[in-house]
Amino acid sequence: MSKKAKLETVDNVTIRFAGDSGDGMQLSGGRFTQTSAIMGNDLSTLPDFPAEIRAPAGSLAGVSSFQIHFSSQEIHTPGEKPDVLVAMNPAALKVHLKDLTPGGALIINKNAFTNKNLKLAGYDSDPTEDGSLEDYYSTHFIEMSKMVELACEGIDLSPKLIDRTKNLCALGVLFWMYDRPLEPTIDWLNKKFKSKPDVVEANVRALNTGYNYGDTAEIFTTRYVVKKAKLAPGKYRNINGTLATCLGLLTAVEKSKLSLTFAGYPITPASNILHTLSNWKRFGVKTYQAEDEIAGIGAALGASYGGSLGVTASSGPGIALKGEFLGLAVITELPLVVINVQRGGPSTGLPTKTEQSDLFQAVYGRNGEAPMPVIAAATPGDCYYTAYEACRMAVKYMTPVMMLSDGYLVNGSEPWIIPNPDEMNDFDAGFVKENLTDEQYLPYKRNKETLARGWAIPGTKGLEHRIGGIEKQDVTGNVNYDSDNHEKMVQIRAQKVANIANELPPTEIFGEKKGALLILSWGSTHGACKAATESLLEEGLKVAHVSIRWISPLPKDLKDILSNYKKILMPEINTGQFRQMIRAEFLVDAIGLNEVQGKPLGASTIVAKAKEIINE
Amino acid sequence: MSDKPLLKKADFQSDQAIRWCPGCGDYAILAQTQKTFPEITEKKEDTVFISGIGCSSRFPYYMNTFGFHTIHGRAPTIASGLKMANPELSVWLVTGDGDGFSIGGNHMIHLLRRNVDINVMLFNNRIYGLTKGQYSPTSEQGKVTYSTPMGSIDYPFKPTKLALGAEASFVAKTIDKELKHLQAMIKRANSHKGTSFIEIYQNCNIFNDGAFSHLTDRDTKEEQLLRLEDGEPMIFGAEKNKGIYLDGTSPKVVQIGKDYSIDDIVVHNEKDRFIGDMLANFTSSEEFPEPVGVLYCKERPSYDELMEAQMKEAQKDSKKAKGLHELLNAGDTWEVK
Ligand code: SF4
Numbered sequence A: 001m002s003k004k005a006k007l008e009t010v011d012n013v014t015i016r017f018a019g020d021s022g023d024g025m026q027l028s029g030g031r032f033t034q035t036s037a038i039m040g041n042d043l044s045t046l047p048d049f050p051a052e053i054r055a056p057a058g059s060l061a062g063v064s065s066f067q068i069h070f071s072s073q074e075i076h077t078p079g080e081k082p083d084v085l086v087a088m089n090p091a092a093l094k095v096h097l098k099d100l101t102p103g104g105a106l107i108i109n110k111n112a113f114t115n116k117n118l119k120l121a122g123y124d125s126d127p128t129e130d131g132s133l134e135d136y137y138s139t140h141f142i143e144m145s146k147m148v149e150l151a152c153e154g155i156d157l158s159p160k161l162i163d164r165t166k167n168l169c170a171l172g173v174l175f176w177m178y179d180r181p182l183e184p185t186i187d188w189l190n191k192k193f194k195s196k197p198d199v200v201e202a203n204v205r206a207l208n209t210g211y212n213y214g215d216t217a218e219i220f221t222t223r224y225v226v227k228k229a230k231l232a233p234g235k236y237r238n239i240n241g242t243l244a245t246c247l248g249l250l251t252a253v254e255k256s257k258l259s260l261t262f263a264g265y266p267i268t269p270a271s272n273i274l275h276t277l278s279n280w281k282r283f284g285v286k287t288y289q290a291e292d293e294i295a296g297i298g299a300a301l302g303a304s305y306g307g308s309l310g311v312t313a314s315s316g317p318g319i320a321l322k323g324e325f326l327g328l329a330v331i332t333e334l335p336l337v338v339i340n341v342q343r344g345g346p347s348t349g350l351p352t353k354t355e356q357s358d359l360f361q362a363v364y365g366r367n368g369e370a371p372m373p374v375i376a377a378a379t380p381g382d383c384y385y386t387a388y389e390a391c392r393m394a395v396k397y398m399t400p401v402m403m404l405s406d407g408y409l410v411n412g413s414e415p416w417i418i419p420n421p422d423e424m425n426d427f428d429a430g431f432v433k434e435n436l437t438d439e440q441y442l443p444y445k446r447n448k449e450t451l452a453r454g455w456a457i458p459g460t461k462g463l464e465h466r467i468g469g470i471e472k473q474d475v476t477g478n479v480n481y482d483s484d485n486h487e488k489m490v491q492i493r494a495q496k497v498a499n500i501a502n503e504l505p506p507t508e509i510f511g512e513k514k515g516a517l518l519i520l521s522w523g524s525t526h527g528a529c530k531a532a533t534e535s536l537l538e539e540g541l542k543v544a545h546v547s548i549r550w551i552s553p554l555p556k557d558l559k560d561i562l563s564n565y566k567k568i569l570m571p572e573i574n575t576g577q578f579r580q581m582i583r584a585e586f587l588v589d590a591i592g593l594n595e596v597q598g599k600p601l602g603a604s605t606i607v608a609k610a611k612e613i614i615n616e
Numbered sequence B: 001m002s003d004k005p006l007l008k009k010a011d012f013q014s015d016q017a018i019r020w021c022p023g024c025g026d027y028a029i030l031a032q033t034q035k036t037f038p039e040i041t042e043k044k045e046d047t048v049f050i051s052g053i054g055c056s057s058r059f060p061y062y063m064n065t066f067g068f069h070t071i072h073g074r075a076p077t078i079a080s081g082l083k084m085a086n087p088e089l090s091v092w093l094v095t096g097d098g099d100g101f102s103i104g105g106n107h108m109i110h111l112l113r114r115n116v117d118i119n120v121m122l123f124n125n126r127i128y129g130l131t132k133g134q135y136s137p138t139s140e141q142g143k144v145t146y147s148t149p150m151g152s153i154d155y156p157f158k159p160t161k162l163a164l165g166a167e168a169s170f171v172a173k174t175i176d177k178e179l180k181h182l183q184a185m186i187k188r189a190n191s192h193k194g195t196s197f198i199e200i201y202q203n204c205n206i207f208n209d210g211a212f213s214h215l216t217d218r219d220t221k222e223e224q225l226l227r228l229e230d231g232e233p234m235i236f237g238a239e240k241n242k243g244i245y246l247d248g249t250s251p252k253v254v255q256i257g258k259d260y261s262i263d264d265i266v267v268h269n270e271k272d273r274f275i276g277d278m279l280a281n282f283t284s285s286e287e288f289p290e291p292v293g294v295l296y297c298k299e300r301p302s303y304d305e306l307m308e309a310q311m312k313e314a315q316k317d318s319k320k321a322k323g324l325h326e327l328l329n330a331g332d333t334w335e336v337k
Helices: A025-038 A090-099 A115-120 A144-151 A159-163 A166-177 A183-192 A197-216 A241-256 A271-278 A293-305 A316-332 A359-364 A382-397 A407-411 A483-503 A523-538 A558-562 A577-586 A603-615 B026-040 B056-062 B075-085 B097-103 B105-114 B159-165 B179-191 B273-281 B303-315 B320-328
Strands: A006-009 A012-020 A042-048 A063-071 A084-087 A105-109 A138-142 A222-225 A234-240 A260-264 A286-289 A309-314 A336-342 A374-376 A400-406 A413-417 A466-468 A515-522 A543-548 A550-552 A565-572 A591-594 B047-051 B066-069 B090-096 B118-124 B170-175 B196-201 B225-227 B242-247 B250-255 B290-297 B333-336
Touching: A012 A025, A012 A090, A012 A166, A025 A042, A025 A063, A025 A166, A025 A183, A025 A234, A042 A407, A063 A090, A084 A090, A084 A166, A090 A105, A090 A115, A105 A166, A138 A166, A144 A159, A144 A166, A144 A197, A159 A197, A166 A183, A166 A197, A166 A222, A183 A197, A234 A241, A241 A260, A241 A271, A241 A309, A241 A382, A241 A400, A241 A407, A241 B320, A260 A271, A260 A293, A260 B075, A271 A286, A286 A293, A286 B075, A293 A309, A293 A316, A293 A336, A293 B075, A293 B105, A309 A316, A309 A382, A316 A336, A316 A359, A316 A400, A336 A382, A336 A407, A359 A374, A359 A400, A359 A550, A359 A577, A374 A382, A382 A400, A382 A483, A400 A407, A400 A523, A407 A523, A466 B056, A483 A550, A515 A523, A515 A558, A515 A577, A515 A603, A523 A543, A523 A565, A523 A603, A543 A558, A558 A565, A558 A577, A565 A577, A565 A603, A591 A603, B026 B056, B026 B118, B026 B179, B047 B056, B047 B075, B056 B066, B056 B090, B066 B075, B075 B090, B075 B105, B075 B118, B075 B303, B090 B097, B097 B105, B097 B118, B097 B159, B105 B118, B105 B159, B118 B179, B159 B170, B159 B196, B159 B273, B159 B290, B170 B179, B179 B196, B179 B290, B273 B290
Parallel strands: A006 A222, A012 A084, A084 A105, A105 A138, A260 A286, A260 A309, A309 A336, A336 A400, A374 A400, A466 B066, A515 A543, A515 A565, A565 A591, B047 B066, B047 B090, B090 B118, B118 B196, B170 B196, B225 B290
Antiparallel strands: A012 A063, A042 A063, A042 A413, A234 A413, A234 B333, A374 A550, B170 B290, B242 B250
16 A cells, blocks of 8 residues: 555545446446445445437547445435546546536546547647646546556457456546455456456456556545445345336235236336346246337236236336326226336436426326326335335226336435345235126226225136226226216226325324424435435424325325424425425425436535525 | 037127117127137137227127227237236237227237237228228228318228238138128137238228128129138139139239130139238239138247247246345345444
């Protein structure tokens, strides 16, 4: 270890890796995350991809980044302004420099600052030469490309492939700076490139080169130690929202002894759900890549009709196409889970960015009176429990359920206590087994408590019946155009969804049970709101945070909770959709904090707004 | 199956009042279906009729089997999902020219391409009936309807040609008034593994009456219909004296007797894709007779079969009970005390 660099302990660090799409920044970020997780830090990550698959190399459009916030304390967000920015080329510097904390560390691949790349990024002069950066940041211009080229001498790989290892060099520098072991990454490389020993060798050398550079170059004056976080005891892993969602679905079908049929159409950022589940055939999961979004939900509903649990996933534009089928699922009262991984809209919008702007679409976006339960995940790991609950309610209440997550949740990750599925509740699919009467089977006879109809699947003798999208006669399910019957059925369908609220647990309140301000959130703003509330509470302010999981139906105790605070603040990544719903439902003067910038809300923004409101 | 059917026609009749216009061709199709089913199944609970929206799509309500009247054009999607969930079921899809080839055209071609083991009955009346008389994608050019007062300028589809283009493994055509033939086609479709596509010319006596009268009128029909039999020469006409002759690669209608003998006439081969394509091209042409029967039939593994095979393969040596725990605990894990 270098004698020059002193070791300093810090609690919180945010690092952003940024480079060209081809620079491997997601990989560097991912490995740093995994290593920090193993070291026991709490963490939260935010990958950010360009919308174009192969934007021209070196262009601003082609910049890809990965941010990790890690800490010796409990944290809830991927951080706001990074303390360290790794910029692998001029474009990455141009896009991300404005976010770097003043005085923060700037680590640059000097070799990428060629005339061509500078021009592509719109720099008139080279910022690593003209002195424009040194005054504001702690700068480290490292010739990474050159270093890996030298380090990999003698390895039989093309210069292009060798140059690609520079992301490992950058990672090595960061590992040195934050005193992290290299072994987990080396093990991982060995596994990943098992059949390509040359590639492993080159990457390991690049990693070591970066690490040793930190150790010997004497340009770093300080190394930092981020100690283990005091997390709740348990066995942990790192998890992103996509995997958590899929595991939640699988748990639900295991606990209900149902089979899972997933049908979907490729769309960013939901496709990874299809990819993940496609690999789980060994667990009996059937997947179907449909010809379009409509066919995706149609096949899922068809599977549910046949006695499997049908699930489909998409993002806003795809959900729009599925709308008519949602109505059919509502009127035929079949279980179905529809996952909306929200992204920036309207239309194609910002496909790779996050937003919460499909709330109205989820709650109201169907023709006719078509109420449908809507549940939202709060964190990447929470997608597991949300998906499980969505399935459970869909089956118990014989209804389609919409699960909302978003681009940040599915791609972001956090340390997660591995749940024991044996401790999760079993639930029964409750197929109707026989017709005990001599009469025709009555498909719309209901369970008195839930109002759910029976799940009578084809293949069961004596249960032959017809269903469809035309209004049903109560009990018999026959086609019926009678006006009183229609009104009754509209009410029954609404009451059935409302009944879900009867079994929701008491709403958790974080902070003061009564006070000056309640921060009310739903979905992925949970983390930022919780972090903001923690810091406001530390300052002695009488505040609380409530995160809503079931948006439809809303929890029954919410009305009383709202009445216990002088003011209500509702941060959302939209123009105030949930706020409109809350105002309409409870006639409270909730105040909005709304940003639609395609990225998560920052805790500091919420803190500032909260103080402004309290002091008004 | 035993020789004597266990079920009767009445077992397949539901208690719902039928709402088609009196005289509609749909009645005949329903009756032939109800009549045929006792011969092809002993378990009506294993039979599911799925439809979209349109006059024909009311069909499932009248069959006392399982039935699902879905949404416009989307029946193939529900049927595919159902068959995936339970490949044991006998799934029948009832659609029309608007439902199946206009709003649902995309699903139809993909169903045929995938070859899911589903039987499709396309009721082609060349008009929109339920919405009261607009031209459909199979209506002839120049058709005057409520939406085309000066005549339609659209060129129509030939459904059998489209089905073959979409790689259908079974393509047949029949007519509502050809009762015995209709029954035979239903039986053939039932025994075919993979998607079976039957186009049924159906008279809409309200909005497009007589669209197929040249094929159904006693006086004219035998001159117009080419009744296909596998392995038999393609002859037609009231006197059975006309046939299809291949002049190089071009088919033409010839008189048997003078210049041509029966040996010159093309012999139908259901498995020959080029013959299938040729016959599909005869549809509604001035020159050629209208082919009815099985145009093409060649089995290949169905989607549901292939999926079951993959599922089996994937589950060959897994211990499913441990699966979820193993997945949850995969990758790097660590203990916090
Ligand atoms: S409108 Fe035509 S197709 Fe529809 S029921 Fe009446 S006759 Fe039959």
